[in-house]
Amino acid sequence: MNVNLYGCDGKWLMVDLGLTFANNEYPGVDLVLPDLEFIEARRKDLVGIVLTHGHEDHIGAIPYLAADLGVPLYANPFTATLIRGKLDEEGLSKEVKVNVVKPGQKLQLGPFGIELVRLAHSIPDMDACLIETPYGRVFHTGDWKLDDDQVLGKSATETEMRAIGDKGILALVCDSTNAFNAEASGTEGSVRDGLMKAVGAAEGRVIVTSFASNAARLATLGQVAKANGRTLTVAGRSLDRIVNAARQNGYLKDFPETVDFDTAMRLPGNKSLVIATGGQGEDRAALARIAFDQHQIKVTDGDTVIFSSKQIPGNEVAIGRIQNALARKNVIMVTEKQAHVHVSGHPGRPELAKMYEWIRPEMLIPVHGERRHMAEQARFGLSQGVPRALIQSNGDVVRLAPKGPSITGKERTGRLVLDGDVILPADGATIGERRRLSQYGVISVAVAVDRSWQLVGSPQVRIQGVPVEEDRDDFLSEARDEAAAAIGKERNEDKLREKIRLAVRRVATDWTGKKPIVEVMVLQA
Secondary structure (H helix, E strand, O other): OOEEEEEEOOEEEEEEEOOEEOOOOOOOOOEEEEEOHHHHOOHHHEEEEEOOOOOHHHHOOHHHHHHHHOOOEEEOHHHHHHHHHHHHHOOOOOOOOEEEOOOOOEEEEOOEEEEEEEEEOOOOOEEEEEEEEOOEEEEEOOOOEOOOOOOOOOOOOHHHHHHHHHOOEEEEEEEOOOOOOOOOOOOHHHHHHHHHHHHHHOOOOEEEEOOOOOHHHHHHHHHHHHHOOOEEEEEOHHHHHHHHHHHHOOOOOOOOOEOOHHHHHHOOHHHEEEEEOOOOOOOOOHHHHHHOOOOOOOOOOOOEEEEOOOOOOOOHHHHHHHHHHHHHOOOEEEOOOOOOOOOOOOOOHHHHHHHHHHHOEEEEEEEOOOHHHHHHHHHHHHHOOOOEEOOOOOOEEEEOOOOOOEEEEEOOOEEEEEEOOEEEEOOOHHHHHHHHHHHHOEEEEEEEEOOOOOEEEEEEEEEEOOOOHHHHHHHHHHHHHHHHHHHOOOOOHHHHHHHHHHHHHHHHHHHHOOOOEEEEEEEEO
């Protein structure tokens, strides 16, 4: 969930505006957004937003937050295509201006001179951001790797990168994701041979799951399908979007025509290859629905599923659930641990060392990854001769010049959640209440009293999520009795409501050891 702010002479430049996906910490929520409180209070000084590439953690929050900031966006053609698609879906195309930055084009946004520098990554057209200021130049890498066999697109050459370094770089703000990896990430082209072998060895239907945004992998799979005499089917809306965006920008020209699900299922299994979303275990993605027989594409004994992606930490349980479902069908599974079917889009140590050598920064500011990754890159950079390094945390105000780097302050950062169509604080009352509901359950009590505050009829008690199961009727009976007994001679409605709440919760605690939420409604007849 990337948002970076660069400040100079009272003006601010934003680089990227991404989101992340919710976990069980946020019940009922799918998307988590950054809280932009700091820059929203300074929006009159924000000169623009530059986007490095089209991954969700870099552009995903744009439809929800960019309109309120009221500044133009700047992105390369492929990334701009993806952004415009998102804005169209939300009906915001006229409210947010997206400027396309072409190769070699330079921008001047307030005190910031901007030049985009093409680097390789697992999505087409990833651009580092070279930021020129009166106080020095910053090279913000975005997500990157070195790849001399990219399959799609071209990156800046070593000569071009050294030329950037020759002009002097104050700070290298650099991707730390694979800082512990002793080996280089590997080329996208090298995956072709591994996939060719894996698909060639398969006797039945083949399903390949990969990150939908990896258009180069899609191009490779198109070649693999052709070479093995298999038709190609695409399963997943995000894949459709990427294919369309890539074609609009001159990529995937040789991608074979795809066949629909029904046609694929009528073909012999050994004549079909399906590219499916869901390699990270997403419940509603195509692979999960295939694994649990909720999709038109079916797999059976002897079919093969190839996981052409890395297992992202935190997704192990979700991925394992799908793999277990596939194993019950006697499906053959191939992962990156068994065959060369995936390479990372982030730099290992050899690539980091080359970047330091080419750029020759005065200081290194690691970003991306967790704290341990950034700390490791700082250590590695210093060992490779970078003069200075600083490890930052969310909210740190980092002075780069003059006399940097140093942390000079701390600003509040936080998270927002998209709950249905409403944006809320991630640590606010709504999510807090929902967590308590999910942990403890809820009891609703309604009592009717007459004008003299005497009970009318029997209290009504309803429960949700309270673990009484077989003893439900006995529990409800005791809860009703205690609610009635709590009324006594109380004549103040608020005090009466609280006495009933405590009495019913005591019953629940005695029966279950838990303290559910108890809501009480008093009706006066």
